[in-house]
Amino acid sequence: DPSVLKDTTAVVTGASSGIGAAVAEALAAEGASVALLARRRDRLNGLAEAINARDGGRAEVYEADVTDPDAVRAAVDAAAGRGGDSNGIDILVNNAGSGTWGPALGAELDDWHATVDVNVGGVLNATHAALPHLARAADAAPRGVADLVTVSSLAGRRVPGPDSNVYAATKHAVGAFSEALRQELAERHVRVGVVEPGIVVTELTTAGRPHAPDATRPTGYGLLQPEDVAAAVVFMVTRPRHVALNEMLVRPTEQT
Numbered sequence: 001d002p003s004v005l006k007d008t009t010a011v012v013t014g015a016s017s018g019i020g021a022a023v024a025e026a027l028a029a030e031g032a033s034v035a036l037l038a039r040r041r042d043r044l045n046g047l048a049e050a051i052n053a054r055d056g057g058r059a060e061v062y063e064a065d066v067t068d069p070d071a072v073r074a075a076v077d078a079a080a081g082r083g084g085d086s087n088g089i090d091i092l093v094n095n096a097g098s099g100t101w102g103p104a105l106g107a108e109l110d111d112w113h114a115t116v117d118v119n120v121g122g123v124l125n126a127t128h129a130a131l132p133h134l135a136r137a138a139d140a141a142p143r144g145v146a147d148l149v150t151v152s153s154l155a156g157r158r159v160p161g162p163d164s165n166v167y168a169a170t171k172h173a174v175g176a177f178s179e180a181l182r183q184e185l186a187e188r189h190v191r192v193g194v195v196e197p198g199i200v201v202t203e204l205t206t207a208g209r210p211h212a213p214d215a216t217r218p219t220g221y222g223l224l225q226p227e228d229v230a231a232a233v234v235f236m237v238t239r240p241r242h243v244a245l246n247e248m249l250v251r252p253t254e255q256t
C-alpha cells in the first residue's frame, strides 16, 4: 500500500548516499514526507528532486553536520513544522555514520574521536532534538505511534574482528542507548529499534579505506544493497501500532 505512511514526516540523517538515501526513497515511496539531512547539499538536492518528481513524493533538504548540535536542532525543528499534519516527527532514522578501522597500536587518536563524534554524538544530537517531536507525534491519531530507528551494525551485536575496535564500540554504544530509550518510551508510544546490517555495498565499503570491510570483491549471491537495509527499516516502521519490532540483524546470505 503506497499510502501506508501518508501524512507522516520522517527525518533521515546521512541521506546523501548509501543506506540513508535508500531509506529516504523507500519511506517516501510509502507516502512519508522526508527530511533529508547530511553535509553534501548537491547529493541531497539530487535525491530530493527525484523524490519530488514522483507522484505524491515529498522531500526537503537540510544541509547539516550531525556533530553540530545547533545545526541538527534547527533542521529537526524546521522539519517538524512542515509536511504531514504538522504534528511533529513520526519517524527519525539515525543513519549518518562513518568509521575508522585498523590496529589500535599506531592509530590516530583524532580518527577515533571523529568516529565517536559522528556515530555516537550524531545519534545523541538528532535524538535529543527529535524526541519532543516524536512524543508529540505519537499521541496523534490515526497512527498513534512514532518510531526512532538507529542504523547500528553487525558490529553493534558482536565484535567482528580486532581491527573494528572503535567502530564496534560506537555501534555497541548506540545499541545500549536505544535499549534504554526503548524502556523509557514504551508507554509514550515511541517505538525504538535498531537495524544491524552486515556488509552493504556503499561508499563506506568501496572507497578503499584501509582495513575497512571491503565490498568490492565479487561474491556468489552478492552482498547487501542499500535497498535491502531500507526494506528492513520500512518493515520496522510499518508494523501495526501494538507491535514494536526492536531489532533486526540483516546479513548477506553468504556472510559468515
Ligand code: NDP
Residues within 6 Å of the ligand: 013, 014, 015, 016, 017, 018, 019, 020, 037, 038, 039, 040, 041, 043, 064, 065, 066, 067, 095, 096, 097, 098, 099, 118, 151, 152, 153, 154, 196, 197, 198, 199, 200, 201, 202, 203, 204, 205, 213
Ligand atoms: P555512506 O558513506 O554511503 O553514507 C554515510 C552517510 O552518513 C552519508 O550520507 C554521509 O553524508 C553521512 N554522514 C557522515 N558523516 C556525517 C556528518 N558528520 N554529518 C552528517 N552526515 C554525515 O555509508 P553507508 O550508507 O554504508 O552508512 C550508513 C550507516 O550504515 C552508517 O551508520 C554505517 O555505520 C552503517 N552501516 C554500514 C554498513 C556497510 O557495510 N556499508 C554495515 C553496517 C552498518 P555526508 O557525507 O553528505 O555528510
